[in-house]
Amino acid sequence: MSVPPVRPVRRGPLIAALLATGLLLTGCSGFGGTTDHADNVGSAPGEAAAKDKGAAVGADAAGGGTGLSAPEAQNVQQEEIPSLGPATRAEISPQAFQAVVVTGTDRDSSTSSVVVYERDPVTGWHAVSDVWPAHNAVRGWTDDHFQGDLRSPIGVFNLTDAGGKLPDPGTKLPYDRGSAFEASGDGFQGEALAGSFDYVVAINYNRLPGTTPLDWTRPLGENKGGGIWLHVDHGGPTQGCVSLPRWRMKELLRMLDPAKRPIVVMGDADSLSD
Known part of the structure; x- marks a missing residue:
């Protein structure tokens, strides 16, 4: 079976269209909607957004997330009367x-x-x-x-x-x-x-x-x-x-x-x- 000849493709307009579509998709998944940007700190572009946000929050609660935790309460050492044992x-x-x-x-x-x-x-x-x-x-x-x-x-x-x-x-x-x-x-x-x-x-x-x-x-x-x-x-x-x-x-x-x-x-x- 003979191979039909390959016709040259005009790439210019098609590539431009694909790139434009890709950029738009990246914008929605990485930073669009209601996604909190702080949840994505440390992830590859678009990676955390591909995961369910609820799961990310659960990971934070289990200690595996990358979000900032609340500062721990510091115990104040109470002063004693110095001369007493x-x-x-x-x-x-x-x-x-x-x-x-x-x-x-x-x-x-x-x-x-x-x-x-x-x-x-x-x-x-x-x-x-x-x-x-x-x-x-x-x-x-x-x-x-x-x-x-x-x-x-x-x-x-x-x-x-x-x-x-x-x-x-x-x-x-x-x-x-x-x-x-x-x-x-x-x-x-x-x-x-x-x-x-x-x-x-x-x-x-x-x-x-x-x-x-x-x-x-x-x-x-x-x-x-x-x-x-x-x-x-x-x-x-x-x-x-x-x-x-x-x-x-x-x-x-x-x-x-x-x-x-x-x-x-x-x-x-x-x-x-x-």
Whole structure:
């Protein structure tokens, strides 16, 4: 069988038509319609568009897609009270958002310092005062306080009640004013005790919360002592309380807020660092 002769084809117009058709098709499949261009990042021209868009989205959800994922939430490391160790921190209630930290110089020292902290729900604890000088019991600190040992109890205690001989300076705590807040006589260094109870905050060691600081009920028994207060400093050691300069006591009373569940964290530096 003979092969018929091949007639020369006029290519110019035909090729131009085919190229025009191809370009139009490429435009629709690659970038036309409602296809999101971001879905095609990293694909060969026209490749991703040839796939079902729903499948591409499913691949993204499974971790195989090329789309950008939402940024991961970053955990904020909350700040802790720097001088406290894990055992002491464990005693602090998660409901407490205000802490008066009393740090004794050493176990047998009667001098200490006070810093007030508040806790932000996101960033954690931060100081809201500078360092205040203070006194504690003449023989220092103990984790087993009893009546007459002349040591301040170590621990974490709530602060719920205040009072004093002078008018309320503006505290949000319940404040009991009365002439019974009277201190007389001399301290361990011969200093006058007068005015020491002009402003007081009861420390909830062996006492009933929600009562005047003058309530002498002792839930743990009389032998475990009591009447442990924050009060005005008289210039020397105490029998068991913590004392601050008069103007610092007024400042503290104005800072304490029962809505923040204030506490006192008190003890010598080594004990608090445990």
